[in-house]
Amino acid sequence: MGYQSVARGERFGFATLAAVMAAATPDRSGDALAGIAASSALERVAARRVLMDLPLATFLTEALVPYEVDEVTRLILDTHDAAAFAPFRSMTVGELRDWLLSPAATAGTLRAAAPGFTPEMVAAVSKLMRNQDLIRVARKCEVVTAFRNTLGARGTLSTRLQPNHPADDPKGIAVSILDGLLHGAGDAVIGINPASDNLGNCHALLVALDELRQSLEIPTQNCVLTHVTNSVQLLEAGAPVDLIFQSVAGTEAANAGFGVSLSILREAQEAGLAAGRGTIGQNVMYFETGQGAALSAGAHHGVDQQTLEARAYAVARAFPPLLVNTVVGFIGPEYLYDGKQILRAGLEDHFCGKLLGLPMGVDVCYTNHVEADQDDMDTLATLLVDAGVNFLITVPGADDVMLGYQSLAFDDIAYLRELSGRKAAPEFEAWLDRFGLARGAGTTRALPDPAGMARRLGLTA
Known part of the structure; x- marks a missing residue:
């Protein structure tokens, strides 16, 4: 279906959700080597705008690696905890970021939410975060x-x-x-x-x-x-x-x-x-x-x-x-x-x-x-x-x-x-x-x- 975004009057198109995720990623040589990195800082901003408004539930219906050929995808989707995800089902990636940075996200609520998050969801929200955001949220988590x-x-x-x-x-x-x-x-x-x-x-x-x-x-x-x-x-x-x-x-x-x-x-x-x-x-x-x-x-x-x-x-x-x-x-x-x-x-x-x-x-x-x-x-x-x-x-x-x-x-x-x-x-x-x-x-x-x-x-x- 493709995704569209505008940044500074320039329109950008992304053929797949995987393309959005790659373009939204902070600059790194591996993605450039793979030929999937954003071509400019402006394209990166455009991709992040798509992610910001993307419903989290999209990651449960649009697999980045095909379900039919990959047992890791099957593991992620087949073991997903719908009950743990229920409080977040209506959220976008941007709204999840805001929640994670809010007082509502505590060690207890994060522990309860973890089974409801897929790797693609947490990867997506990380792409919207500054370094200090990554530190602030991770600091709340306790895993013993x-x-x-x-x-x-x-x-x-x-x-x-x-x-x-x-x-x-x-x-x-x-x-x-x-x-x-x-x-x-x-x-x-x-x-x-x-x-x-x-x-x-x-x-x-x-x-x-x-x-x-x-x-x-x-x-x-x-x-x-x-x-x-x-x-x-x-x-x-x-x-x-x-x-x-x-x-x-x-x-x-x-x-x-x-x-x-x-x-x-x-x-x-x-x-x-x-x-x-x-x-x-x-x-x-x-x-x-x-x-x-x-x-x-x-x-x-x-x-x-x-x-x-x-x-x-x-x-x-x-x-x-x-x-x-x-x-x-x-x-x-x-x-x-x-x-x-x-x-x-x-x-x-x-x-x-x-x-x-x-x-x-x-x-x-x-x-x-x-x-x-x-x-x-x-x-x-x-x-x-x-x-x-x-x-x-x-x-x-x-x-x-x-x-x-x-x-x-x-x-x-x-x-x-x-x-x-x-x-x-x-x-x-x-x-x-x-x-x-x-x-x-x-x-x-x-x-x-x-x-x-x-x-x-x-x-x-």
């Missing part, structure tokens, strides 16, 4: 999950401790873990990207992580970020698999590129639940996403990368996860060109995930061929903490020597907690306090025995 500790409660800021090593050397990994623990990192998860996906290697890493956790009695969860089918095989072999990890995307074809489907993810979740390794909760899944994944797989169906990223959150939402994080600047400048685009994408992703009811974290990161630097990461991390991000990823010295990209350092989490007054997950905070590592009044307490921790990790004679 649990496994061996409780994550996401107000007043907390958690971290994934990422001790990657280019040779998967156990001592090198242990040194990184000790460094992270001494800075208060690791309550969300101690998660390794293995240099080798060999099942024997992954099994050995899992055993080492579990022995370390038990030795120091750390109330956290471990994860070796191997393919989901490997995790199932490792569970069958008796490996101590806490969380089942998988990268996911917003279309069936893009997920096929990752070697997964909804049925494979469902089987994996069932295996994780059957293991029963959680002590205070059973959120066993960990998902990772990133804008541009579908485009890089040639599986974007002409839909903009930010909307497809939001659709990836529908996949995650179907398997109530402990953790979800966008790796916001990892894919490269073809998708997010510079620090400004990375910053905007990070705030969008966090907003959309939280609005859909997910425990959102962010890997605040960039590759060395992107027009960005660590100052950009400082800015984004600080804004995300103000927006109430559940967790951030931290690596030794902000430099992941195995994956070859820049992230946040362990010391950054100390700065962010000091700045915001937030603490680690309560069970982990109590553990830090027992070791004299908890931070209070903006200062680090004396460390009674870091050498003793090192000995228990096998790092000293």
Whole structure:
């Protein structure tokens, strides 16, 4: 049917709703690469005018990716909660924006509304928002999950401790873990990207992580970020698999590129639940996403990368996860060109995930061929903490020597907690306090025995 809009006396036509969504998106290199970005700032304004007056219910009748060919679309529409959507059925996208920014949108009302929002709805409303709007609304959302500790409660800021090593050397990994623990990192998860996906290697890493956790009695969860089918095989072999990890995307074809489907993810979740390794909760899944994944797989169906990223959150939402994080600047400048685009994408992703009811974290990161630097990461991390991000990823010295990209350092989490007054997950905070590592009044307490921790990790004679 097409959509029409006028801006400054110039008429613009958009053939499809997907074209409107793409043209309304803030400038980013991935959409330009796909040939779907707005040709001018004026066209972007015209597209946003269309979105502003578009009834939310349109997204329930006009699929951006065809229902017949895509199981993610079928998941979104077949599981949509009509009762939760009822208060918003008569609203336009613009009216939803106004409601989200109003006092009527509280943690409770947003939690109740989440099942009624589709990814396309939240992606659309994000395109009408300034950065401060994304922060204000996301800050209202509270999403709490649990496994061996409780994550996401107000007043907390958690971290994934990422001790990657280019040779998967156990001592090198242990040194990184000790460094992270001494800075208060690791309550969300101690998660390794293995240099080798060999099942024997992954099994050995899992055993080492579990022995370390038990030795120091750390109330956290471990994860070796191997393919989901490997995790199932490792569970069958008796490996101590806490969380089942998988990268996911917003279309069936893009997920096929990752070697997964909804049925494979469902089987994996069932295996994780059957293991029963959680002590205070059973959120066993960990998902990772990133804008541009579908485009890089040639599986974007002409839909903009930010909307497809939001659709990836529908996949995650179907398997109530402990953790979800966008790796916001990892894919490269073809998708997010510079620090400004990375910053905007990070705030969008966090907003959309939280609005859909997910425990959102962010890997605040960039590759060395992107027009960005660590100052950009400082800015984004600080804004995300103000927006109430559940967790951030931290690596030794902000430099992941195995994956070859820049992230946040362990010391950054100390700065962010000091700045915001937030603490680690309560069970982990109590553990830090027992070791004299908890931070209070903006200062680090004396460390009674870091050498003793090192000995228990096998790092000293």
